[in-house]
Amino acid sequence: MRRSEDRKMAGALVLAFAATLIAGCRDMPAENYVEVNGRLFVFNYRNAIATYLVTLAKLRPLPEGAEFDAAFENPAGGPPLTKRQTIWPALDKITVESPPIQCVVADRPYQVTIRILDGNGEELQRVETTLVSNTDQSVLPDRPLVVGPFYDPNPELAGHPDGKLPQGNDIACPAR
Secondary structure, three states: OHHHHHHHHHHHHHHHHHHHHHHHHHOOOOOOOEEEEEEEEEEEOOOOEEEEEEEEEEOOOOOOOOEEEEEEOOOOOOOOEEEEEEOOOOOOEEEEEOOOEOOOOOOOEEEEEEEEEOOOOOEEEEEEEEEEOOOOHHHOOOOOOEEOOOOEEOHHHOOOOOOOOOOOOOOOOOOO
């Protein structure tokens, strides 16, 4: 009788160990190199510019010479804005920031596509995401508030402490 109980116990332990191994395999890292860790619009009031900002977390090491190639939907219309940059191997996070953008509208989704490339330019992974701002770009001043290395007040804004000029910022945004 004791042997049959020992066998049952051993069988249960083997099954529990096998289940643990199977569960562990399921949680192993996927083939992806990165995942989206954060995304937002940055409104720099002092410089009167807005940009997209996407952060990626590395899931596993990237090959030597890896780069990202990002395409950002242009809120002002026209072709996407692009940026290509080398990825630093020692960093755990990758910061992808767009060139300055204009015409951001609140509550509208904007498309961003980031391709992770190896040293030869071959695509390793494609990340597609959308960003939605809760603020309209109209909150920014029409010109930078300061200029020069000493952050002198911008003479174009003399008499306009709110940063808004009578003629606006001279940018024709698409109809909302």
